[in-house]
Amino acid sequence: MEKNLNKNLFLQQFNESDAIAYNKDFTSGISDYNFQLLDNAYRNTGRVYAKLKLAIDSNRCQEETCAYELAEIKHLQEAPQLSLDFLSSLIAELSVTGDPNFDLNNDSKYTIANSIISAKPGFSKSDGYNVYLDLLQDGAQQIVFIGPAFEEPLVINNTALNALAESNTSLVAPTPDINKDMLRLLTEVGIFSPDMVGENGELTAGAKITEEYVIMNPDGTPDYEIIDIGNGKGRNILKYDLDKIEKKVTPFINAEVAGLLSSEQDAVAAWNVYISKGTSVEEDDQMAQNANAGDTSWSYTEDLPLMQDKKVLFEKKYKEYFMNNYLKQFTTNQLPTVQADAAVFDLAEAKKAKAQKFIDDNNL
Amino acid sequence: MAVSAIIGGVSSIAGGLFGSSAAKKAAAAAAREKRRLQGKLNRLEKNRQEVINPYEDVKSLSSMITNPFANLGVATGAAEIKIEEADISLANSLDTIRATGASAGGATALAQAALRSKKGVAASIEQQEKSNEDKAAAGEQQMQRAKMAEEQRIQSAEAAGKQFVFGATESREQGAIDRTYGELQAVSGAQAQAKADQTGAMTGMFGSLASIGGSLLKQ
Numbered sequence: 001m002e003k004n005l006n007k008n009l010f011l012q013q014f015n016e017s018d019a020i021a022y023n024k025d026f027t028s029g030i031s032d033y034n035f036q037l038l039d040n041a042y043r044n045t046g047r048v049y050a051k052l053k054l055a056i057d058s059n060r061c062q063e064e065t066c067a068y069e070l071a072e073i074k075h076l077q078e079a080p081q082l083s084l085d086f087l088s089s090l091i092a093e094l095s096v097t098g099d100p101n102f103d104l105n106n107d108s109k110y111t112i113a114n115s116i117i118s119a120k121p122g123f124s125k126s127d128g129y130n131v132y133l134d135l136l137q138d139g140a141q142q143i144v145f146i147g148p149a150f151e152e153p154l155v156i157n158n159t160a161l162n163a164l165a166e167s168n169t170s171l172v173a174p175t176p177d178i179n180k181d182m183l184r185l186l187t188e189v190g191i192f193s194p195d196m197v198g199e200n201g202e203l204t205a206g207a208k209i210t211e212e213y214v215i216m217n218p219d220g221t222p223d224y225e226i227i228d229i230g231n232g233k234g235r236n237i238l239k240y241d242l243d244k245i246e247k248k249v250t251p252f253i254n255a256e257v258a259g260l261l262s263s264e265q266d267a268v269a270a271w272n273v274y275i276s277k278g279t280s281v282e283e284d285d286q287m288a289q290n291a292n293a294g295d296t297s298w299s300y301t302e303d304l305p306l307m308q309d310k311k312v313l314f315e316k317k318y319k320e321y322f323m324n325n326y327l328k329q330f331t332t333n334q335l336p337t338v339q340a341d342a343a344v345f346d347l348a349e350a351k352k353a354k355a356q357k358f359i360d361d362n363n364l
Numbered sequence: 365m366a367v368s369a370i371i372g373g374v375s376s377i378a379g380g381l382f383g384s385s386a387a388k389k390a391a392a393a394a395a396r397e398k399r400r401l402q403g404k405l406n407r408l409e410k411n412r413q414e415v416i417n418p419y420e421d422v423k424s425l426s427s428m429i430t431n432p433f434a435n436l437g438v439a440t441g442a443a444e445i446k447i448e449e450a451d452i453s454l455a456n457s458l459d460t461i462r463a464t465g466a467s468a469g470g471a472t473a474l475a476q477a478a479l480r481s482k483k484g485v486a487a488s489i490e491q492q493e494k495s496n497e498d499k500a501a502a503g504e505q506q507m508q509r510a511k512m513a514e515e516q517r518i519q520s521a522e523a524a525g526k527q528f529v530f531g532a533t534e535s536r537e538q539g540a541i542d543r544t545y546g547e548l549q550a551v552s553g554a555q556a557q558a559k560a561d562q563t564g565a566m567t568g569m570f571g572s573l574a575s576i577g578g579s580l581l582k583q
Contacts, residue, residue, distance in 0.1 A: 034369045038377065084381060087371065091385035092392065119370060131370070168395060176400075188540055252540065255407040262403030263396050 005297070007149075008104035011111045015098075015120050032125040035116075037143075038083060041133040049076050075139035083133060086141055086158035089165060091117060096172040103175050103269040105297050110172045112149045123147070173265035173300060178274045182326045185256050189249040189327075208337070209330050213248075215239040222336060226350060234347040238334040245331065246323075253322055257315045264306050267314060272297040275317045278324070387561035394555035401548040408541050419525030424518045426511040433503035436496040446488075450481040 052069045055061050061069045094114035096102060115123040116131055123129050129147030136142060145154040156171070164170060187197045196207040215223045215238075224236035260267045276296045303310065335342045358364075371378040457474045 035371075036369065037371050084377070084384070088381050088384035088388055091381060092388040095385065095389060117370060165392070168399065170392065174393070174396070188543065190540075251408075251411060254411070255404045255540070255544075258407035259400040259402075259404030262399045266396060266400075 002295075004108050005104050005294075007108040008106065008111050011108060011115065011149075012102070012104065014122065015115060031121065031127075033119045034125060035131050037087070037131060037133045041083065041135055041141075042080075045076055045079070045135070049073065052076075071139075075135075078139065079135055079141070082139075082141055082158060083135075086143070086161065087133075089158075089161055090143060090156060093161070093171040094118075096170070096174045099174060101175040101177070101273055103173060103272045105268075105272045106172050106300065109145075109150060109154045112147070113145045113154055116145060116147065123149075168263070169265060173269045175269035175273045176260060176266050178270055178321075181256065181260075182322055185252065185322065186326055189252045191245055191248055192330075207330070208334060209240060209245070211337075213240050213245050215241050222338075222341070224336065224341065226347070227333070228347060229344065232347050233344050234350055235344055236336050236341050237332075238336060240331045240334075242331065245327070249322075249327070250319070253319045254315060257318050260318075261306070261311060261314070264304055265300060267306065268298045268300060268303065271314055271317075275314065275321050278317065278321060383561075387558050390561070391555055391558035394551050394558050397551045398548060398555060401544055401551060405541065405544045405548060408544060419521040419528070422518060422521040422525075424514055426514040429507050429510045429514065431500065431503035431507045433496070433499035436499060446485045447482055450478050450485075454478040 052073050055069050056066050056073075094110055094117055097106065097111040097114045098118070112123070113131075114120075116129050127147070129145070129149075131146075132144045134142045134144065141158045143156050143158075161171065183202050186192070186203055187201065191209050191213055192203060192207055193210050196204055198204045217223045222236075223239055225239050226234045227237055229235055260270060276298075277294075298306075298310065306314070371381060454474055454477075458471060461470050461474070
């Protein structure tokens with residue numbers, strides 16, 4: 001698993017870097033991408049077609065009914081359309097390996113195949129790679145990728161690919177755009193008023209959690225926390241009822257997770273790329289590529305379908321990720337909405353005033 | 365150029381293939397998004413929390429309302445003492461009259477005085493009874509008012525509770541459900557569009573297929 005991950009990581013970095021452009025051997029050599037998939041696949045089909053047609057027309061079929069010849073002709077007639085459909089489906093599947101948040105735990109064979117099919121430098125015929133489209137006897141078709149980066153040829157059959165598509169699954173798991181999902185989720189959890197949501201469906205820049213979740217004094221004024229901003233000065237910041245917020249948002253987060261788990265391979269990708277390590281958005285931004293789960297990653301071959309304990313863990317970590325990376329910024333260092341309370345003040349005087357208020361309130 | 369070389373055939377096929385694959389990718393993404401939203405919607409609907417009526421436990425306290433003046437006793441003990449005192453006073457006066465040999469007329473006067481005193485006592489009892497009846501009636505009236513106010517309080521609490529449940533249900537889950545349903549509708553549209561794009565790209569390619577199909581017969 002680790003070998004596969006490293007291979008994918010290398011391929012990703014290799015394809016994204018300009019390193020090969022500075023390789024003199026590469027730049028001075030020939031890059032032949034003349035794989036001619038369709039030409040090669042259909043090279044002899046004309047002759048075969050003609051033979052079959054002649055056999056039927058001249059009553060020289062293998063059997064009296066010409067069943068074999070008729071079936072073969074039908075396969076040949078349908079083949080071009082099948083080839084185009086197969087290739088377009090395959091290209092669509094393989095292109096996921098080039099997505100910015102691609103999960104490196106997917107099989108690296110598909111990353112190599114995509115590098116070949118999209119003519120990436122270093123994956124040409126001259127580099128030892130080749131790809132064939134075979135028209136099989138039963139009317140099915142298969143594509144075969146070979147080359148130095150493959151331990152064994154990668155063979156994909158069109159009927160298998162179609163079956164995957166029919167069952168709403170995929171060869172390569174795409175990673176959900178967690179950032180987009182969570183920004184939208186922020187607007188849905190019910191702690192921001194609707195007027196804080198902009199036209200783009202995301203929270204506006206000055207969005208604040210509604211006052212319902214601000215901790216208040218018995219007299220109805222906000223119970224501020226005083227923070228030291230240096231030079232003997234302080235500011236009030238709002239305190240939030242985090243338990244109340246958590247209770248409010250949890251059902252919406254759980255619904256979001258239930259939606260994600262409806263495509264378990266997508267959930268595995270989200271786990272491996274974002275959720276498992278619980279990295280911050282800043283950390284993700286700072287890295288050359290998204291964090292990968294490494295030793296805590298889930299395998300597409302071994303962990304699917306997901307067991308209940310993994311689903312529970314996913315829900316727990318998803319919630320933590322949302323709370324820490326998206327919601328926390330709205331519950332920390334929030335200035336009062338009352339203008340007068342938002343001003344900078346002298347810390348010593350504020351402390352004295354607070355002590356005096358306590359004495360007065362308690363008749364001490 | 366390189367991509368055309370990979371696919372082979374005429375160059376328009378390669379272009380069409382990549383157009384079609386992009387549409388397929390978009391259709392698959394839309395299908396996944398649809399599944400995700402459907403899963404979310406199902407969870408929202410299934411786990412719709414029961415809205416609690418905060419007024420549910422409001423109970424009528426009317427049974428606790430009583431008329432404190434309903435059974436007021438008449439102070440007959442004091443009246444009896446007063447009568448006894450009048451009788452004793454009369455007896456003592458008669459004894460004195462008897463001992464001093466006073467006239468019978470004096471005794472009659474005394475007996476009349478005692479009778480007046482007893483009549484006064486009776487009148488006092490009657491007055492007390494009348495006062496008690498008045499108080500009981502006033503108490504009864506007050507009690508009816510209090511009971512009515514309590515029933516009104518219960519009725520308005522029940523109505524407020526029903527209103528709250530209705531409002532909370534409407535504003536909370538329904539908002540999320542409606543929004544998700546709207547997104548689901550939108551993504552279905554996107555999926556249909558992606559499929560149409562895919563068909564369009566494929567149709568374009570089939571024009572080029574003549575070169576492949578035709579080659580079958582030419583060779």
